[in-house]
Amino acid sequence: xxxxxxxxxxxxxxxxxxxxxxxxxxxxxxxxxxxxxxxxxxxxxxxxxxxxxxxxxxxxxxxxxxxxxxxxxxxxxxxxxxxxxxxxxxxxxxxxxxxxxxxxxxxxxxxxxxxxxxxxxxxxxxxxxxxxxxxxxxxxxxxxxxxxxxxxxxxxxxxxxxxxxxxxxxxxxxxxxxxxxxxxxxxxxxxxxxxxxxxxxxxxxxxxxxxxxxxxxxxxxxxxxxxxxxxxxxxxxxxxxxxxxxxxxxxxxxxxxxxxx
Amino acid sequence: xxxxxxxxxxxxxxxxxxxxxxxxxxxxxxxxxxxxxxxxxxxxxxxxxxxxxxxxxxxxxxxxxxxxxxxxxxxxxxxxxxxxxxxxxxxxxxxxxxxxxxxxxxxxxxxxxxxxxxxxxxxxxxxxxxxxxxxxxxxxxxxxxxxxxxxxxxxxxx
Numbered sequence: 001x002x003x004x005x006x007x008x009x010x011x012x013x014x015x016x017x018x019x020x021x022x023x024x025x026x027x028x029x030x031x032x033x034x035x036x037x038x039x040x041x042x043x044x045x046x047x048x049x050x051x052x053x054x055x056x057x058x059x060x061x062x063x064x065x066x067x068x069x070x071x072x073x074x075x076x077x078x079x080x081x082x083x084x085x086x087x088x089x090x091x092x093x094x095x096x097x098x099x100x101x102x103x104x105x106x107x108x109x110x111x112x113x114x115x116x117x118x119x120x121x122x123x124x125x126x127x128x129x130x131x132x133x134x135x136x137x138x139x140x141x142x143x144x145x146x147x148x149x150x151x152x153x154x155x156x157x158x159x160x161x162x163x164x165x166x167x168x169x170x171x172x173x174x175x176x177x178x179x180x181x182x183x184x185x186x187x188x189x190x191x192x193x194x195x196x197x198x199x200x201x202x203x204x205x206x207x208x209x210x211x212x213x214x215x216x217x218x219x220x221x222x223x224x225x226x227x228x229x230x231x232x233x234x235x236x237x238x239x240x241x242x243x244x245x246x247x248x249x250x251x252x253x254x255x256x257x258x259x260x261x
Numbered sequence: 262x263x264x265x266x267x268x269x270x271x272x273x274x275x276x277x278x279x280x281x282x283x284x285x286x287x288x289x290x291x292x293x294x295x296x297x298x299x300x301x302x303x304x305x306x307x308x309x310x311x312x313x314x315x316x317x318x319x320x321x322x323x324x325x326x327x328x329x330x331x332x333x334x335x336x337x338x339x340x341x342x343x344x345x346x347x348x349x350x351x352x353x354x355x356x357x358x359x360x361x362x363x364x365x366x367x368x369x370x371x372x373x374x375x376x377x378x379x380x381x382x383x384x385x386x387x388x389x390x391x392x393x394x395x396x397x398x399x400x401x402x403x404x405x406x407x408x409x410x411x412x413x414x415x416x417x418x419x
Contacts, residue, residue, distance in 0.1 A: 058338035181391050188389030
Protein backbone atom coordinates (compact mmCIF):
# COMPACT_ATOMS: atom_id res chain seq x y z
CA UNK A 1 0.00 0.00 0.00
CA UNK A 2 1.59 3.26 -1.07
CA UNK A 3 1.44 6.56 0.74
CA UNK A 4 -0.15 8.23 -2.24
CA UNK A 5 -3.15 5.90 -2.16
CA UNK A 6 -3.63 6.60 1.55
CA UNK A 7 -3.48 10.35 1.08
CA UNK A 8 -6.04 10.19 -1.70
CA UNK A 9 -8.42 8.26 0.51
CA UNK A 10 -7.97 10.83 3.33
CA UNK A 11 -8.82 13.71 1.04
CA UNK A 12 -11.81 11.95 -0.43
CA UNK A 13 -13.19 10.88 2.92
CA UNK A 14 -16.26 13.04 3.64
CA UNK A 15 -16.06 12.79 7.43
CA UNK A 16 -12.76 14.00 8.89
CA UNK A 17 -11.26 11.56 11.39
CA UNK A 18 -8.29 13.07 13.28
CA UNK A 19 -7.29 9.72 14.80
CA UNK A 20 -7.11 8.10 11.39
CA UNK A 21 -5.13 11.05 10.05
CA UNK A 22 -2.56 10.86 12.86
CA UNK A 23 -2.22 7.12 12.28
CA UNK A 24 -1.58 7.69 8.61
CA UNK A 25 0.90 10.44 9.50
CA UNK A 26 2.77 8.05 11.76
CA UNK A 27 2.80 5.46 9.00
CA UNK A 28 4.17 8.04 6.58
CA UNK A 29 6.94 9.01 9.05
CA UNK A 30 7.79 5.35 9.57
CA UNK A 31 7.98 4.88 5.81
CA UNK A 32 10.26 7.89 5.60
CA UNK A 33 12.52 6.57 8.37
CA UNK A 34 12.67 3.17 6.75
CA UNK A 35 13.73 4.82 3.54
CA UNK A 36 16.27 7.10 5.21
CA UNK A 37 18.77 4.46 6.39
CA UNK A 38 18.89 3.07 2.87
CA UNK A 39 19.54 6.51 1.48
CA UNK A 40 22.27 7.16 4.04
CA UNK A 41 23.94 3.82 3.39
CA UNK A 42 23.86 4.49 -0.31
CA UNK A 43 25.35 7.93 0.10
CA UNK A 44 28.20 6.54 2.25
CA UNK A 45 29.03 3.96 -0.38
CA UNK A 46 29.00 6.60 -3.06
CA UNK A 47 31.04 9.18 -1.23
CA UNK A 48 33.76 6.82 0.02
CA UNK A 49 36.13 7.27 -2.91
CA UNK A 50 36.16 11.02 -2.64
CA UNK A 51 36.15 11.29 1.15
CA UNK A 52 39.17 10.42 3.27
CA UNK A 53 39.31 6.91 4.63
CA UNK A 54 39.44 6.41 8.35
CA UNK A 55 43.05 6.53 9.54
CA UNK A 56 43.18 2.85 10.44
CA UNK A 57 40.85 1.60 7.69
CA UNK A 58 42.34 -0.57 4.98
CA UNK A 59 41.71 0.15 1.32
CA UNK A 60 38.68 -1.70 0.00
CA UNK A 61 37.66 -3.30 -3.25
CA UNK A 62 34.57 -1.08 -3.34
CA UNK A 63 36.88 1.29 -5.16
CA UNK A 64 38.54 0.55 -8.50
CA UNK A 65 40.92 3.31 -9.46
CA UNK A 66 41.27 3.94 -13.13
CA UNK A 67 42.22 6.50 -15.71
CA UNK A 68 40.71 7.64 -18.98
CA UNK A 69 43.16 9.26 -21.37
CA UNK A 70 41.71 11.24 -24.25
CA UNK A 71 44.24 11.07 -27.07
CA UNK A 72 42.37 13.82 -28.90
CA UNK A 73 43.83 16.18 -26.32
CA UNK A 74 47.28 14.59 -26.03
CA UNK A 75 49.86 16.54 -28.05
CA UNK A 76 52.78 14.73 -29.63
CA UNK A 77 55.54 16.95 -28.25
CA UNK A 78 54.12 17.37 -24.76
CA UNK A 79 55.72 15.36 -21.96
CA UNK A 80 54.41 17.24 -18.93
CA UNK A 81 53.11 14.00 -17.42
CA UNK A 82 56.54 12.38 -17.73
CA UNK A 83 58.43 15.25 -16.12
CA UNK A 84 55.81 15.64 -13.37
CA UNK A 85 56.15 11.92 -12.57
CA UNK A 86 59.94 12.16 -12.41
CA UNK A 87 59.79 15.20 -10.17
CA UNK A 88 57.17 13.77 -7.87
CA UNK A 89 58.83 10.41 -7.34
CA UNK A 90 62.44 11.55 -7.45
CA UNK A 91 63.34 9.66 -10.65
CA UNK A 92 66.72 10.76 -11.93
CA UNK A 93 68.42 9.46 -15.04
CA UNK A 94 71.95 8.12 -15.02
CA UNK A 95 72.62 8.91 -18.67
CA UNK A 96 71.66 5.37 -19.65
CA UNK A 97 68.42 5.67 -21.61
CA UNK A 98 68.07 1.92 -22.08
CA UNK A 99 67.98 1.15 -18.37
CA UNK A 100 66.98 4.39 -16.65
CA UNK A 101 63.71 4.11 -14.75
CA UNK A 102 60.58 4.92 -16.72
CA UNK A 103 57.31 4.95 -14.85
CA UNK A 104 55.52 6.74 -17.68
CA UNK A 105 56.68 7.47 -21.22
CA UNK A 106 55.27 9.04 -24.32
CA UNK A 107 54.81 6.75 -27.31
CA UNK A 108 54.11 8.02 -30.83
CA UNK A 109 52.20 5.55 -32.98
CA UNK A 110 51.32 5.67 -36.67
CA UNK A 111 48.99 3.58 -38.77
CA UNK A 112 51.14 2.63 -41.80
CA UNK A 113 48.06 2.18 -44.01
CA UNK A 114 46.44 5.53 -43.39
CA UNK A 115 49.29 7.60 -41.97
CA UNK A 116 47.12 8.52 -39.00
CA UNK A 117 49.36 9.23 -36.00
CA UNK A 118 48.72 9.50 -32.29
CA UNK A 119 50.76 10.19 -29.22
CA UNK A 120 49.95 8.42 -26.00
CA UNK A 121 51.31 8.19 -22.49
CA UNK A 122 52.16 4.60 -21.56
CA UNK A 123 52.28 3.70 -17.90
CA UNK A 124 51.50 0.68 -15.73
CA UNK A 125 48.00 -0.25 -16.82
CA UNK A 126 47.02 -1.48 -13.35
CA UNK A 127 45.41 -4.63 -14.71
CA UNK A 128 42.62 -6.46 -12.98
CA UNK A 129 44.42 -9.71 -13.87
CA UNK A 130 48.04 -8.59 -13.72
CA UNK A 131 50.53 -11.04 -15.26
CA UNK A 132 53.35 -9.50 -13.20
CA UNK A 133 51.60 -10.71 -10.06
CA UNK A 134 51.08 -14.17 -11.54
CA UNK A 135 54.76 -14.73 -12.25
CA UNK A 136 56.29 -13.15 -9.13
CA UNK A 137 58.03 -15.92 -7.16
CA UNK A 138 58.07 -14.08 -3.84
CA UNK A 139 54.71 -12.33 -3.76
CA UNK A 140 56.39 -8.93 -3.98
CA UNK A 141 54.30 -7.99 -7.01
CA UNK A 142 50.76 -7.56 -5.76
CA UNK A 143 47.47 -5.86 -6.45
CA UNK A 144 46.02 -3.69 -3.75
CA UNK A 145 42.31 -4.09 -2.97
CA UNK A 146 41.52 -0.86 -4.81
CA UNK A 147 43.13 -2.12 -8.02
CA UNK A 148 46.56 -0.47 -7.79
CA UNK A 149 49.35 -2.86 -8.81
CA UNK A 150 52.51 -2.35 -6.74
CA UNK A 151 55.89 -3.90 -5.96
CA UNK A 152 56.62 -4.60 -2.31
CA UNK A 153 60.35 -3.90 -2.44
CA UNK A 154 60.82 -5.48 0.97
CA UNK A 155 60.22 -8.85 -0.65
CA UNK A 156 61.38 -8.17 -4.22
CA UNK A 157 64.52 -10.16 -5.06
CA UNK A 158 65.10 -8.42 -8.37
CA UNK A 159 64.53 -11.48 -10.58
CA UNK A 160 62.72 -9.34 -13.17
CA UNK A 161 60.22 -12.04 -14.18
CA UNK A 162 57.51 -9.38 -13.92
CA UNK A 163 59.34 -7.23 -16.45
CA UNK A 164 59.28 -10.15 -18.86
CA UNK A 165 55.63 -10.85 -18.19
CA UNK A 166 54.33 -7.30 -18.61
CA UNK A 167 53.06 -6.79 -22.18
CA UNK A 168 53.24 -3.01 -21.72
CA UNK A 169 56.94 -2.82 -20.74
CA UNK A 170 55.78 -0.79 -17.79
CA UNK A 171 58.39 -1.90 -15.27
CA UNK A 172 61.96 -0.80 -14.66
CA UNK A 173 64.82 -2.28 -12.71
CA UNK A 174 67.03 -0.12 -10.52
CA UNK A 175 70.66 -0.80 -11.47
CA UNK A 176 72.39 1.90 -9.45
CA UNK A 177 72.81 2.72 -5.80
CA UNK A 178 70.42 5.57 -5.15
CA UNK A 179 70.61 8.41 -2.67
CA UNK A 180 68.21 11.05 -1.42
CA UNK A 181 65.01 9.31 -2.43
CA UNK A 182 61.68 10.92 -1.71
CA UNK A 183 60.34 9.81 1.63
CA UNK A 184 57.02 8.69 0.11
CA UNK A 185 58.63 6.90 -2.86
CA UNK A 186 61.30 4.53 -1.51
CA UNK A 187 63.42 3.06 -4.32
CA UNK A 188 66.63 1.11 -4.25
CA UNK A 189 69.15 -0.89 -6.22
CA UNK A 190 68.20 -4.46 -7.06
CA UNK A 191 64.44 -4.03 -7.06
CA UNK A 192 61.83 -3.63 -9.77
CA UNK A 193 59.53 -0.65 -9.81
CA UNK A 194 56.76 0.89 -11.85
CA UNK A 195 54.04 3.52 -11.76
CA UNK A 196 52.33 3.43 -8.37
CA UNK A 197 49.49 5.62 -9.62
CA UNK A 198 50.94 8.01 -7.00
CA UNK A 199 49.50 5.83 -4.27
CA UNK A 200 50.76 8.19 -1.58
CA UNK A 201 48.72 10.97 -3.14
CA UNK A 202 45.63 8.81 -3.62
CA UNK A 203 45.76 7.80 0.04
CA UNK A 204 45.60 11.45 0.99
CA UNK A 205 42.85 12.29 -1.53
CA UNK A 206 44.97 13.96 -4.14
CA UNK A 207 45.30 13.26 -7.85
CA UNK A 208 48.29 11.46 -9.38
CA UNK A 209 51.07 13.88 -10.34
CA UNK A 210 50.73 13.17 -14.09
CA UNK A 211 46.99 13.87 -14.07
CA UNK A 212 47.52 17.08 -12.15
CA UNK A 213 50.27 18.25 -14.53
CA UNK A 214 48.19 17.33 -17.58
CA UNK A 215 45.27 19.43 -16.43
CA UNK A 216 47.50 22.31 -15.24
CA UNK A 217 49.89 22.75 -18.13
CA UNK A 218 49.11 19.96 -20.60
CA UNK A 219 46.04 19.34 -22.69
CA UNK A 220 43.81 18.07 -19.88
CA UNK A 221 43.72 14.66 -21.49
CA UNK A 222 43.92 12.54 -18.34
CA UNK A 223 40.94 11.83 -16.12
CA UNK A 224 41.41 9.89 -12.92
CA UNK A 225 38.67 8.38 -10.79
CA UNK A 226 36.78 5.44 -9.37
CA UNK A 227 35.45 3.10 -12.04
CA UNK A 228 33.23 1.35 -9.48
CA UNK A 229 31.32 4.49 -8.61
CA UNK A 230 28.59 5.04 -11.23
CA UNK A 231 28.40 8.73 -10.34
CA UNK A 232 32.08 9.49 -10.84
CA UNK A 233 33.06 11.57 -13.83
CA UNK A 234 35.22 8.77 -15.24
CA UNK A 235 32.39 6.23 -15.04
CA UNK A 236 30.01 8.60 -16.79
CA UNK A 237 32.50 9.27 -19.55
CA UNK A 238 33.42 5.63 -20.16
CA UNK A 239 29.70 4.87 -20.28
CA UNK A 240 29.00 7.68 -22.73
CA UNK A 241 31.98 7.53 -25.07
CA UNK A 242 33.74 4.60 -26.67
CA UNK A 243 37.12 3.90 -25.07
CA UNK A 244 39.72 1.21 -25.53
CA UNK A 245 42.08 -0.81 -23.40
CA UNK A 246 45.43 -1.51 -25.03
CA UNK A 247 45.78 -5.20 -25.90
CA UNK A 248 42.29 -5.87 -24.59
CA UNK A 249 42.59 -9.25 -26.34
CA UNK A 250 44.89 -10.43 -23.55
CA UNK A 251 42.01 -10.25 -21.07
CA UNK A 252 44.05 -8.41 -18.44
CA UNK A 253 41.32 -5.76 -17.99
CA UNK A 254 43.57 -2.73 -17.49
CA UNK A 255 42.35 0.14 -15.35
CA UNK A 256 43.82 2.63 -17.83
CA UNK A 257 41.55 3.30 -20.80
CA UNK A 258 42.22 5.36 -23.91
CA UNK A 259 39.78 7.42 -25.96
CA UNK A 260 40.24 8.35 -29.63
CA UNK A 261 42.91 5.70 -30.08
CA UNK B 262 129.12 -6.18 33.64
CA UNK B 263 127.98 -9.72 34.33
CA UNK B 264 125.65 -11.50 31.92
CA UNK B 265 123.06 -11.69 34.70
CA UNK B 266 123.01 -7.88 35.18
CA UNK B 267 122.83 -7.49 31.41
CA UNK B 268 119.62 -9.54 31.33
CA UNK B 269 118.04 -7.39 34.05
CA UNK B 270 118.73 -4.22 32.08
CA UNK B 271 117.24 -5.74 28.93
CA UNK B 272 114.05 -6.73 30.77
CA UNK B 273 113.76 -3.25 32.28
CA UNK B 274 114.09 -1.61 28.86
CA UNK B 275 111.47 -3.90 27.34
CA UNK B 276 109.07 -3.17 30.22
CA UNK B 277 109.50 0.58 29.85
CA UNK B 278 108.87 0.32 26.11
CA UNK B 279 105.70 -1.75 26.55
CA UNK B 280 104.29 0.58 29.21
CA UNK B 281 104.84 3.65 27.09
CA UNK B 282 103.27 1.90 24.07
CA UNK B 283 100.21 0.99 26.12
CA UNK B 284 99.82 4.59 27.26
CA UNK B 285 100.05 5.88 23.68
CA UNK B 286 97.58 3.26 22.45
CA UNK B 287 95.01 4.06 25.14
CA UNK B 288 95.25 7.75 24.26
CA UNK B 289 94.63 6.95 20.58
CA UNK B 290 91.64 4.75 21.42
CA UNK B 291 89.88 7.50 23.31
CA UNK B 292 86.28 7.63 22.06
CA UNK B 293 85.35 10.48 19.74
CA UNK B 294 81.82 10.55 21.03
CA UNK B 295 80.31 11.08 24.42
CA UNK B 296 81.08 9.03 27.53
CA UNK B 297 84.28 8.27 29.31
CA UNK B 298 86.05 4.96 29.16
CA UNK B 299 87.33 2.96 26.26
CA UNK B 300 84.02 1.91 24.70
CA UNK B 301 82.68 4.48 22.19
CA UNK B 302 79.09 5.16 23.15
CA UNK B 303 76.41 6.01 20.58
CA UNK B 304 75.33 9.61 20.17
CA UNK B 305 71.57 9.57 20.62
CA UNK B 306 69.84 12.69 19.42
CA UNK B 307 66.93 13.44 21.74
CA UNK B 308 64.27 14.00 19.10
CA UNK B 309 61.51 16.60 19.09
CA UNK B 310 58.78 16.92 21.67
CA UNK B 311 58.51 15.56 25.17
CA UNK B 312 58.65 11.84 24.61
CA UNK B 313 58.82 9.12 21.99
CA UNK B 314 55.67 7.29 20.86
CA UNK B 315 56.45 4.57 23.42
CA UNK B 316 58.71 4.24 26.47
CA UNK B 317 62.42 4.20 25.78
CA UNK B 318 62.75 0.63 27.10
CA UNK B 319 59.99 -0.57 24.80
CA UNK B 320 61.44 1.23 21.80
CA UNK B 321 64.94 -0.11 22.41
CA UNK B 322 63.71 -3.69 22.31
CA UNK B 323 60.76 -3.50 19.94
CA UNK B 324 61.20 -0.65 17.46
CA UNK B 325 61.97 -3.11 14.67
CA UNK B 326 58.76 -5.03 15.31
CA UNK B 327 56.46 -2.03 15.25
CA UNK B 328 58.22 -0.68 12.18
CA UNK B 329 57.79 -3.96 10.35
CA UNK B 330 54.14 -4.22 11.28
CA UNK B 331 53.52 -0.67 10.12
CA UNK B 332 55.45 -1.32 6.92
CA UNK B 333 53.18 -4.19 5.85
CA UNK B 334 50.03 -2.30 6.78
CA UNK B 335 51.07 0.74 4.79
CA UNK B 336 52.32 -1.19 1.78
CA UNK B 337 49.43 -3.61 1.39
CA UNK B 338 46.46 -1.93 3.03
CA UNK B 339 47.25 1.73 2.54
CA UNK B 340 47.05 2.48 6.27
CA UNK B 341 49.26 5.50 6.72
CA UNK B 342 49.02 6.17 10.42
CA UNK B 343 51.95 8.15 11.73
CA UNK B 344 52.65 6.65 15.13
CA UNK B 345 55.05 3.88 14.09
CA UNK B 346 56.03 5.25 10.71
CA UNK B 347 59.72 5.14 9.79
CA UNK B 348 59.26 8.52 8.20
CA UNK B 349 58.20 10.00 11.53
CA UNK B 350 61.24 8.45 13.28
CA UNK B 351 63.54 9.98 10.69
CA UNK B 352 61.82 13.35 10.84
CA UNK B 353 61.65 13.56 14.63
CA UNK B 354 65.20 12.33 15.27
CA UNK B 355 66.83 14.35 12.49
CA UNK B 356 70.35 15.50 13.38
CA UNK B 357 71.28 18.86 11.87
CA UNK B 358 74.23 18.67 9.52
CA UNK B 359 76.82 21.24 8.43
CA UNK B 360 74.78 22.29 5.37
CA UNK B 361 71.72 23.21 7.48
CA UNK B 362 69.95 20.07 6.29
CA UNK B 363 69.76 16.97 8.50
CA UNK B 364 72.50 14.39 8.04
CA UNK B 365 71.94 11.15 6.12
CA UNK B 366 73.07 7.67 7.15
CA UNK B 367 76.41 8.44 5.51
CA UNK B 368 77.21 10.39 8.69
CA UNK B 369 78.06 8.48 11.88
CA UNK B 370 76.01 11.08 13.73
CA UNK B 371 72.75 9.83 12.15
CA UNK B 372 70.31 8.71 14.85
CA UNK B 373 69.76 5.18 13.52
CA UNK B 374 73.32 4.63 12.38
CA UNK B 375 74.92 5.80 15.59
CA UNK B 376 73.20 3.12 17.67
CA UNK B 377 73.38 0.41 15.02
CA UNK B 378 77.13 0.96 14.64
CA UNK B 379 77.48 0.56 18.39
CA UNK B 380 75.38 -2.62 18.41
CA UNK B 381 77.07 -3.91 15.23
CA UNK B 382 73.68 -4.59 13.61
CA UNK B 383 73.47 -3.63 9.96
CA UNK B 384 70.16 -2.42 8.56
CA UNK B 385 69.11 -2.02 4.94
CA UNK B 386 66.12 0.30 5.44
CA UNK B 387 68.02 3.22 4.01
CA UNK B 388 69.08 1.51 0.80
CA UNK B 389 65.60 2.49 -0.37
CA UNK B 390 64.10 4.77 2.27
CA UNK B 391 65.12 8.38 2.72
CA UNK B 392 67.27 8.70 5.84
CA UNK B 393 66.40 12.35 6.33
CA UNK B 394 63.16 14.28 5.98
CA UNK B 395 62.19 15.76 2.61
CA UNK B 396 63.43 19.35 2.28
CA UNK B 397 59.89 20.69 2.32
CA UNK B 398 58.66 18.64 5.29
CA UNK B 399 59.19 19.79 8.84
CA UNK B 400 58.69 17.62 11.91
CA UNK B 401 55.22 17.63 13.40
CA UNK B 402 54.63 20.53 15.74
CA UNK B 403 57.17 22.78 14.05
CA UNK B 404 56.19 26.06 12.51
CA UNK B 405 56.80 26.10 8.76
CA UNK B 406 59.81 28.10 7.75
CA UNK B 407 59.14 31.07 5.51
CA UNK B 408 62.37 30.40 3.65
CA UNK B 409 61.58 26.83 2.60
CA UNK B 410 63.59 26.26 -0.57
CA UNK B 411 61.17 23.85 -2.23
CA UNK B 412 57.87 25.63 -2.12
CA UNK B 413 55.00 25.15 0.30
CA UNK B 414 55.20 22.87 3.31
CA UNK B 415 53.42 19.55 2.82
CA UNK B 416 50.49 19.08 5.15
CA UNK B 417 51.43 16.06 7.21
CA UNK B 418 51.36 13.73 4.27
CA UNK B 419 52.94 10.39 4.93
